[in-house]
Amino acid sequence: MAKRADRVAGFGTTIFTEINQLAQQHNALNLGQGKPDFDGPAEIINAAVQALQTGALNQYAPGPGSTSLRQAVADHARRFYHMEVDPTEGVVVTAGATEAIFSCVLGLVDRGDEVIVIEPYFDSYVPNITMAGAKPVFVPLHPPTWTFDPEELRRAFNKRTRALILNTPHNPSGRVLTRNELTLIAELCQEHDVTVISDEVYEHLIFDSACHIPIATLPGMFERTVTVSSLGKTFSVTGWKIGWVYGAPELVRGVAQAHQFVTFAVNHPAQQAAAFALSMPESYFVDFKKMYTRKRDLLMSALRQGGLSPTLPEGTYFIMADFSSVFDGDDIEFARHLTSEVGVACIPPTFFYSHDHAHMASTQARFAFCKSDEMLREVGERMAHLGR
Ligand SMILES: Cc1ncc(COP(=O)(O)O)c(C=O)c1O
Structure with missing residues (x-):
């Protein structure tokens, strides 16, 4: 009988699908998925429209990405991090960060290798590793500080370790890893000859005094990191869905070799607009941070109105909040209750953990604040009814 492959049989549907359906059914304010409910800047949309209308960009882009976007990625790395990236040999444009990470795993990890994953993790990492025939090894961030235990990290390394997937600023905890934390990771990766796949999609979403440090800028790390x-x-x-990978040409070559048989090339007109976006003036990035600081503060007070204990995020557009003082039950029960009874949808974070460590987040919920100010204020009004 025809049947699906074993490698996908255990995947099931994501928690996002269930919560989105429940949110729709109950007309809930959906703070589940990290999807802005507002549009991108008009200049960038116009750049995409113009790119479509030139008539020159509606066919396949070069496989590794358009020359203009690869140059813009290299310029951005120099402008923000003083990193020298080769736009020809050191950049590959992908279908979002999701494809970027999968192509990194396929291009840099062999069957039977071990890959260290810091929990809670973005949900595609582990399926990517298992589809490549490798084995994930988990190191948890411990709530409420969301820091790793240096000994647990050290123990995760051995002679089979090939790569470590890092994410900072970190979804869902909102942590921005410090130089000290990154230095320990860097030292262990050098000692054990491990490659870092560094997921930095929230690089510009940082608050207050937090400073995003790409691990590739640490001594000895550029040559063993793909960002x-x-x-x-x-x-x-x-x-x-425009993403990219950059780093040392030898590693990026491996990623490009996988990418050419995953998507070959990605949306050409959008790449033109992406190149324009990456060269936006400083004021864009300053205003962006200001807007998200306001949204973060609105959601922090909304969650407190519901009696939750949120952790103030240093980065990303997510807040993790402990609900144990207002609800008896686990995170899945809480997310269902909040969505159907209070009208606010959130994500239960145990889905971002391995089986053995899932209990660590069983009294936490993840809320996204990439939403209109009006919606975030209304969340506060609805949350005030929680537990009454
Ligand atoms: C940590 C992290 N990595 C990767 C992605 C995927 O990014 P993209 O939409 O560019 O594929 C997300 C999206 O939510 C994310 O939170």
Whole structure:
């Protein structure tokens, strides 16, 4: 009988699908998925429209990405991080960060290798690793500080470790890893000859005094790191699915070799607009941070109105909040209750953990604040009814 492959049989449907359906059914304010409910900047949309109308960009882009976007990615790395990236040999444009990470795993990890994953993790990492025939090894961030235990990290490394997937600023905890934390990761990766796949899609979403440090800028790390980012978060165009990988040519070559047989090339007119976006003036990035600081503060007070204990995020557009003082039950029960009874949808974070560590987040919920100020204020009004 015809049947699906074993490698996908255990995947099931994502928690996002269930919560989105429940949110629709109950007309809930949906703070589940990290998807802005507002449009990207008009200049960028116009750049995409113009790119479509030139008539020169409606056919396949070069496989590794358009010359203009690869140059813009290299310029951006120099402008923000003083990193020298080769736009020809050191950049590959992908279908979002999601494809970028999969192509990194396929291009840099062999069957039977181990890949260290820091929990809670973005949901595609583990399926990517298992589809490549490799084995995930988990190191948790411990709430409420969301820091790793240096000993647990050290123990995760051995002679089979090939790569470590890092994410900072971190979804869902909102942590921005410090130089000290990154230095320990860097030292262990050098000691064990491990490649870092660094997912930095929230690089411009940082608050207050937090400082985003790409691990590739640490001594000895550029040559063993591939850095992943994406247009979607920084420019509020998640639907475009334009991402990229940059780093040392030897590693990027491996990623490009996988990418050529995953998507070959990605949306050509959107790449033209992405190149324009990455060269936006400083004021764009300053205003973007200001807008999200306001939204973060609105959601922090909304969650407190509901009696939750939120952790103030240093970065990203997510807040993790402990609900144990207002609800008896686990995170899945809480997310269903909040969506159907209070009309606010959130994500239960145990889905971002391995089985053995899922209990660590069983009294937490993840809320996204990439939403209109009106919606975030209404969340506060609805949350005030929680537990009454
Ligand atoms: C940590 C992290 N990595 C990767 C992605 C995927 O990015 P893209 O939409 O560019 O594929 C997301 C999206 O939510 C994310 O939160």
